[in-house]
Amino acid sequence: xxxxxxxxxxxxxxxxxxxxxxxxIPHLMDVHPPLFVEVLLWPMxxxxxxxxxxxxxxxxxxxxxxxxxxTPIDLLVAFAxxxxxxxxxxxxxxxxxxxxxxxxxxxxPARE
Numbered sequence: 001x002x003x004x005x006x007x008x009x010x011x012x013x014x015x016x017x018x019x020x021x022x023x024x025i026p027h028l029m030d031v032h033p034p035l036f037v038e039v040l041l042w043p044m045x046x047x048x049x050x051x052x053x054x055x056x057x058x059x060x061x062x063x064x065x066x067x068x069x070x071t072p073i074d075l076l077v078a079f080a081x082x083x084x085x086x087x088x089x090x091x092x093x094x095x096x097x098x099x100x101x102x103x104x105x106x107x108x109p110a111r112e
Contacts, residue, residue, distance in 0.1 A: 003101035004104075009094055013097070016090045017086065017090040020040060020089045024040050044078070055071070
């Protein structure tokens with residue numbers, strides 16, 4: 001396979017994006033998604049609680065029994081984090097293929 005062609009690397013990255021999206025998107029709103037979805041969305045699991053601490057969460061309960069409700073902002077942030085998690089894989093694939101192409105070019109014997 002000729003990885004020196006950047007169009008091929010973009011095409012492979014697009015295929016990776018479509019495959020990961022096809023696996024993850026049907027399970028985005030699941031309460032307990034399958035394990036492979038949790039593994040693919042690990043950036044969301046890491047950054048979600050950190051970002052969630054700075055978002056406003058109104059107390060709709062009493063002082064003795066607080067109940068915090070999710071807001072539409074939480075949903076938007078969750079979709080943004082899911083999008084970031086999905087885009088991470090094709091970008092990483094493109095950079096890895098570029099690195100492999102450069103290594104293969106450097107290690108290739110000189111043609112005379």
